[in-house]
Amino acid sequence: MPWNLRHLAPAIALALAAAVLAGSVAAQEQPRKGGTLIYAVNSDPPSYECINTTTFAAVQTLNPHYSQLLKFDPDNYPKVKGDVAESWAVAADGLTYTFKLRGDVKFHDGTTLTSEDVKASYERIRNPPAGVVSVRKADYADITAIEAPDPRTVVFKLAKPSASMLANFASAWNCIFSAAKLKSDPEYPKNRIMGSGPFKFVEHVKGSHWVGVRNEDYFDKGKPYLDGFRAVFIKGAPMINALQGGQIMAEFRGVSPAERDRLKQALGDKIVVSEIPWVCKFDVFFNTKKDPYSDIRVRRALSLAIDRWTGAEALSRTAFVRAVGGVLRPGYPLATPESELAKLPGFGRDIQAARAEAKKLLKEAGQENLKFTLTNRSVPMPFHPVAIYLIDQWRQIGVQVEHSPREVAQQKQTMSSGNFEVGLDANCYETDQPDTQLRLYLSADKSPVNFSKAEDRELDELFEKQKRSITEAERAGFIRGFEKRAIEQGYVVPVVWWHRIVAHSAALHGWKILPSHYLNQDLAGVWLAAQ
Secondary structure, eight states, X not given: OOHHHHOSSOOOOOGGGGGOOTTHHHHTSOOOOOOEEXXXXXXXOSOSOGGGOOOHHHHHHHGGGOOOSEEEOTTSTTOEEESSEEEEEEOTTSOEEEEEEOSOOBOTTSOBOOHHHHHHHHHHXXXXXXXXXXXXGGGXXXXXXXXXXXXXXXXXXXXXXXXXXHHHHTOTTOOOOOHHHHXXXXXXXXXXXXXXXXXXXXXXXXXXXXXXXXXXTOSSTTOOOSSEEEEEEOOHHHHHHHHHHXXXXXXXXXXXXXXXXXXXXXXXXGEEEEEEEEEEEEEEEEOTTSTXXXXXXXXXXXXXXXXXXXXXXXXXXXXXXXXXXXXXXXXSXXXXXXXXXXXXXXXXXXXXXXXXXXXXXXXXXXXXXXXXXXXXXXXXXXXXXXXXXXXXXXXXXXXXEEEEEEOHHHHHXXXXXXXXXXXXXXXXXXXXXXXXXXXXXXXXXXXXXXXXXXXXXXXXXXXXXXXXXXXXXXXXXXXXHHHHHHHHHOSEEEEEEEEEEEEEETTEESOOOOSOTXXXXXXXXXXXXOO
């Protein structure tokens, strides 16, 4: 298939079908203008600067104010569609991307958005000025030049083909800023919010709320439908109480199975619940710079001891985890089918045989009486249930484990500095994108998020090959090889994937759940039924 027709992975034949909103019939009604959507976000965004933050709290407050070049199509995920881009073409060799822009996009200050604004915004991501941190700089390392030959054309030149580039262009973090504002004040995105999105910024009161109002000059005519929105910073039990009591209408990240059941029981058809496999998973990290975890026999034994299939089913009753999968999300077209995954160490269904092998490996390694501390986050849901399950699994092969939950910042520092034995961590992604997800397993000098500190040049080479693949089949083959190597070596091993559950008022229409809580948050198509 030609490069410029591939775009990305084929659309998931929607496991999203299982995630269609219960209110889909109502969604076919004529959208209604007016009203203010009040929803919960669990914390203030740590920064207004799109390119240097990773938390969903920033996406769910900033996205309504900004446009992007491309964005993911919620009705055809993981395909992309134009936002300010009217059309685009990719050269046959995959080295040139040419975008034609809409001519009717205006910033909130009334100035027209042009190719110079797109160029300046992406230059900021790939080559940030002094004092500005771009956490996604690596995603655009293949870009050698950005050109703006006329006001409605922007051209990206690449040094090498990148199978992930269109998905990178559609990132929810790629806010388009005013080139004029950046020129006059390179730090203005840190302190001011001025985009071209469906809502204009009104105010942010830290610890309380965030307010936006309809952009009457939004380029997608007729939208947004809402008069405005109000994000309230609230989480935990108070958030569930507010949702049940009608003080808020939605929380777009996710709730637990118990919270879902409570809301359904209390509100009946006044609440809509949507569910979908989540692009988040738990991984166990073995510190390969500390004995005995430098020994593949010990790592494999500890992975073999985990009954992932029984555990996923049991944990799904109380925690928002559910699916067993490898390095990519189960159901994603490039993920390994279950029948093949079950052939890899730790993913077989005969747990008795696996544990017998695990005990044998520990004996051979001289670690029959192994004891260690499991470093974890002090976040009860879902970190603690998964940790408790793992500790019980290891107990059944004679291994004693002490649970050490820590505040997130402390846990991250402990693991990144190598001051741990075995660690449990969650890894969530903006979208199903192999380049991002596989990076977790690369050698330490290639990946700052691989806390195992392992070095494996075979994995590094396979990663590069899948990234440069021209066809889906070729890419899938390299990914299968990468996954087999990663799981067999066991520096980092997947445990269980999360399951996203979103509850919102039945009066809210026009929003669709996706596998990522970072996507589909600009609120342009959301509308409220008459109350």
